[in-house]
Amino acid sequence: MNVLTSRWLPHTIFALAAFATPLVFSGNRYFAFIVGITLLSVLWATGMNLLYGYTGLMPLMFAGIAGISAYVTIGLSAAGWSFWLAMLVGSIAASLVGIVLGLPSLRLRGFYFTLCSLVIQSVITLAFVYFVNLTNGDVGISHIPLPELPGGGQLTGTSYELVLAALTVIGVVVLTLLVESGFGHRLIAIREDDGLAETLGINVTRQRLAAFFIASLFASIGGALYAPYVGFVSPRSFDVLVSLNIWLMVAFGGRGTIWGPVVGAVILAPLPFLLQDYYMIKDVVYGLLIIGVIVLLPAGIVGGWKRKAAAGEPAPDVAQKTAPAR
Amino acid sequence: MTLLDAKLVSMRFGGVVALSDVNVHQEAGETLGVIGPNGSGKTTLVNVITGHLTPQNGAVLFDGAPLLGRKPFQIAAAGLTRTYQSVRVFSELTTRENIATALLDAPRPLPSDGVAETAEWLGLTPRFDARAGSLTLYEQRRLEILMRLVQQPKLLMLDEPVGGLSSAEVRATINLLSELKARCTIFVIEHTMKVIRELADRVIVLVAGEKIADGPPAEILSDQRVIEKYLGSVDA
Helix, strand or coil: CCCCCCCCHHHHHHHHHHHHHHHHCCCCHHHHHHHHHHHHHHHHHHHHHHHHHHHCCCCCCHHHHHHHHHHHHHHHHHCCCCHHHHHHHHHHHHHHHHHHHHHHHHCCCHHHHHHHHHHHHHHHHHHHHHCHHHHCHHHCEECCCCCECCCCCECCHHHHHHHHHHHHHHHHHHHHHHHHCHHHHHHHHHHHCHHHHHHCCCCHHHHHHHHHHHHHHHHHHHHHHHHHHHCEECHHHHCHHHHHHHHHHHHHHCCCCCHHHHHHHHHHCCHHHHCHHHHHHHHHHHHHHHHHHHHHCCCHHHHHHHHHHHHCCCCHHHHHHHCCCC | CEEEEEEEEEEEECCEEEEEEEEEEEECCCCEEEECCCCCCHHHHHHHHCCCCCCCEEEEEECCEECCCCCHHHHHHCCEEECCCCCCCCCCCEHHHHHHHHHHCCCCCCCHHHHHHHHHHCCCHHHCCCEHHHCCHHHHHHHHHHHHHCCCCCEEEEECCCCCCCHHHHHHHHHHHHHHCCCCEEEEECCCHHHHHHHCCEEEEEECCEEEEEECHHHHCCCHHHHHHHHCCCCC
16 A cells, blocks of 8 residues: 555654654754653653543543652662563553552543542652652652663663654554554443443443553553653652643643644643743643633644534535445 | 243332332243333333343343343343433444444344345435434434344343334334334333334333233223223323
């Protein structure tokens, strides 16, 4: 199949952009760092989209799960483990915790689940502060060593950003494959009407918990890579504001679309850096954005655009004769 | 062959008795109608049998296997499915996507030519690419039935299948359902006596959670007790 007509064309363009941008900014560490954080944000937003966009649950403990993975990975690395093995174990451990934290979703819907996840996030943050010997409490952990490379040396600079780019591209491709699979269709059915989905034979519990595991993997892998990349973590690095930021990227770009959260992250992740000189109004800008999205773009940028495109189509009665079989 | 056998089913919500020692028995191929005033426990009975509610007492056998304690998705997999009193489809998805969703976890999915034939029979083929929420109520009712039929159920429980339809649509639905009897066994709750009279082989009457009558429609609908307690002078 020709790449230009393939359904993977957007992914190809995204991959090229993801790998080219760190190279373009390799001369300026500050800009390169913004690119790296943006790539991580795309990975996180893509993971949250599986839950918020496709399963219909707003998980505000997302950053907490990333934090658990980060602390476990740091701890195991400090104990002499290879970073990569520590990241694997940390991510899987945090994702299993993610399943447990997803259990309330079996009973709670919509706003009530969101509220519950907010409480869970607060408890995780308190735990990060409380278990000082594991997390160094509010002081945080600094001078986190960079991941080692197999041939000797460390993952640093532009090569770190390229690894982040690779994982982000893999994340977007994985989400696309999941969403187009039977698993994705089951999640959409659960999002639309979980009772009806169950009546049609779908094991709602199992699918929901699987979604939590996979979304938590996105959070955890991002969290494990975040810590050495930034070099410093504290409970603040994984608090509810971080969860809300990721949520805003998903909602702003368009939940339930592959590219919406990517667009949202690319626009919103660099914003705090660009607004650094206006430190005082940064939070105000964020607050206004949240309100603006809810009022003006309930389906997000990409979602709103898709809705407009659908509204421009001829009425179904006209379309039915010419509509191609999908 | 006995398909459904519910024995001494009792369901209470706090102090309210919704079902009290109800026995329901249905043979394969037999169309069973359920009538009764609002709040008499008809939908509760369906909810208990399909695993949405757990009764305090009783036993339900379907196709020889006990159902109580099994989850709705497991009961669906066993070949027992239901529709809802207020129409329920995935309204944001297209008709085609609704059908595809019904096929996802069906243990005996209808092959695609069978799906096409059934959709054609129900008159939904022209609406395949329309959003289900944009269909008329009558189309949504037929889509609900199509989504069950692609799973080739052994027993289909319909909860007021003509609720909200015009009299012409009721007529057409009765014709569809009488043809449907050849495809699977039907259990139907209805307030519209025309549906019961024309379709049911046997009728049970629930009043305040108790079964007060059970027999052929002609006999039941002229039973003095049923007329007093439920029908009154009104024949809808």
